[in-house]
Amino acid sequence: MEQRLIYFLQISIRLDHLKQIHALVVREFPNLVPDFLRALLKQPTIRYARRVFEAIPQPDSFLSNSILSAHSKLSLHREALEIFFLLHRRNAQVNIFSIPSVLKACASLPVSIEGNQIHALVPKLGFFSNIFIQTSLIDFYVKISDIDSAEMVFSEISDKDPVPYNCLMSGYSKSGNVVDARHLFDTMTQRTASSWNTIITCYAHHGEFNEALRLFELMRVQGFQPNEITIVTVLSICAKVADLEKGLKVKKLIDNHHSRADLIVQTAILEMYVKCGAVDEARMEFNQMNCKDVVAWSAMIAGYAQNGRSREALEVFEEMRSVCSEPNEVTLVSVLSACAQLGSVEVGEHIGNYVEGQKLGPSVYVDSALLDMYSKCGNVQKACRIFNKMQKKDLISWNSMIGGLAYNGFGEDAIALFYKMIEENQKPNDVTFVGILTACTHAGLVDLGLQFFHSMKSEYSLMPKVEHCACIVDLFCRSGRLEDAYHFIRGLEIEPNVVIWGTLLSACRIYSNFELAKISVEKLLELEPDNSSNYILFSNMCADAGQWEEARRIRNLMRSKNVRKLAAYSWIELDNTLHKFLVGDKSHLRSSEIYEVANGLSLQIKWVPELDLEQPV
DNA sequence: TTAGGGTTAG
Incomplete structure (x- = not known):
């Protein structure tokens, strides 16, 4: 009978059944209460388990720890914390196993006061130098960004166990301290694959991809077997540096030593292909996946969208919906980005209505993508409505709206919104300035544009990039100030690109400035010898100016280089x-x-x- | 029953 009861518990998830079994256990088999309780420690029944547990007058420490760790594993951190403090108030048995679970809860929430209280309890409970508790404390301090306390706990460890080293190293990495992370790594006498993973991730997060890849090579030279996490980390680095050759070498390691079945590894391969522009290979990888989760679907949709293949992105989204896979925020953002690129009003409205009908909680990501999509499809009014309704706005929401207004010709509104952004204490970045400089060019506000351009460095400590300089050139050119534009280009610290010279050349055609056109076209032919439009524009200008010899020279040059229109x-x-x-x-x-x-x-x-x-x- | 590192986005 007892065994049958336990069996029923394992298969029952309906609360009414459980309540009947519970009644039977309490009345007939009180010794089975702990077994009954442990069987309830899973997702659908954990809340009932907690109520049963709290009714037990003096639970033993084994049961208490089971309850704590079950809550912690299900990410019910707040509940884990409440249970711990309840046990403590009741003077119930708390042993060495309770502390790591509850510290994990404090770190995940994160709540520093409760974590500090638990730290203070540790010596009182008589747990002095337990490596698990010390490691959990380091992890807690790392998660609440209190690196000094993490270092203090670390200094009390005599053990050379690599896990606390890994924890502190990740703390240094998260606080941006690559030097100390590396120093700690170098002093380790016992390393695990995780230690290598942590230091490789550290360099990758700080943009030092080459050093990260060098350490990956060193790891293998020193005889450490990369695990799935190493592989995923290194594949994501190959994706970021768009190094397909290296990515394929890493992929080979999986074929030789690891199971390809790991969905996360397959998604990382897919992403590596996508970022290297090999979308068809990414699709092949995607097709080979036995089961696809929302991340894999989203990665494939984003892959097509990022490589300018919006229609295929939308097709994958339709396919995803047809197999009843539930899209998440990331999926919707990727789909909206595909619609934005497509610029299609009809498709945009269709997907927009679908997204708005999804009844998601407020999401700054989805709302920004929605307003970006509407403004790129030409529906600025709708974009504004979404922006105004957003309860929380971040830098990207502001940038999308400012850019949306600017590109749709509402230059003055874009500038007004920029002032509002500053008023609301949102710091602008370089993308914001591309938006407002574009707004100034569309509104013909040359002086204001120049003022904004100079304020980038003086007020906001932002170094103007080539795209900002291109905006200024455009600003001068549109108001016919071609000499000023040329003077500005010559004074640049950065190398002018094709956009800059191309802008000047187009303006030269409009204002018939033959001399500056000649200078621009020479630069353009150096930078992009295969672009037919430069040759054509200039040869037409030569013809207009009656310079037939020069026009012929340019056309011959074009023919000799086999450039076609x-x-x-x-x-x-x-x-x-x-x-x-x-x-x-x-x-x-x-x-x-x-x-x-x-x-x-x-x-x-x-x-x-x-x-x-x-x-x- | 206790600890660390990884994939998708505007």
């Missing part, structure tokens, strides 16, 4: 169908209808150079 395609979406056509294209069945709709509703028409016509200019 790309045809400009325009496309429009109508009734969920994408219609593409060339200039003067009469072949499209509904092109007249499309023109009509486009003109009447001022729908977006984008010009995309795409096709090599294989004909000389």
